[in-house]
C-alpha cells in the first residue's frame with residue numbers, strides 16, 4: 001500500500017501561493033495562523049508593509065508598502081492581467097481597517113492616460129481602491145502620456161499641465177481621499193492636490209499603495 005499525501009487523502013484542492021505559484025504546505029506555523037492569506041510564508045514576508053505616514057503639501061498621507069522589487073513585480077503582474085487574487089494579496093488583510101479609517105471620504109484616483117486604460121481595459125488604480133467600498137469620483141484626467149521613469153525633472157514639473165479637472169462642482173461638503181499605486185517623486189500627486197484644492201473640499205488626504213524609500 002502506498003502512502004497518500006495529505007492533499008490527496010483529504011481530496012481538497014492543493015493550495016497554491018498567489019505570488020510564486022508554489023504549493024503551500026499546511027504544516028508551517030505561518031500557514032496555520034494565516035489560513036486566509038493564500039500566499040506562502042516566504043512571499044508574505046517579502047512584501048514589506050510599512051504603513052509609512054508622511055505629508056504632501058501639508059496634507060496627511062499614508063503609504064501601505066515600501067516600493068521595492070517584490071512590490072514592483074507584483075504591481076506589474078497586476079497591471080498586465082487584472083487579477084482579483086493579487087488584489088487580495090495586497091489589500092485583504094486590512095481593507096476593513098482602511099474602510100473604517102476613511103469612512104465619509106470620497107475616493108479620487110490619480111489618473112493614468114486614457115488610452116493606456118483602453119488597452120488594458122481596466123484602470124488598475126480604480127480597481128485596487130474599490131476594495132475600500134467608498135464612493136469614487138474620477139475628477140481628474142490625464143490628457144497626454146508622460147513616462148515618469150524616462151522623463152527629466154524639468155518635464156516632471158510640467159506634469160500638472162497635462163492634468164485637468166473633469167468636473168468643476170464645488171466640493172465643500174466632501175472629504176477627498178486621493179489614491180495612487182506608486183508614489184515616487186510626488187509630482188503627479190502634488191499636481192492633483194492643486195487641482196482638487198480649486199474645488200474647496202472640506203479635507204484632503206492621500207493614500208498610496210506603495211512609496212519609494214527616499215524622503
Ligand SMILES: [Zn+2]
Nearest residue numbers: 017020040043
Ligand atoms: Zn509564495
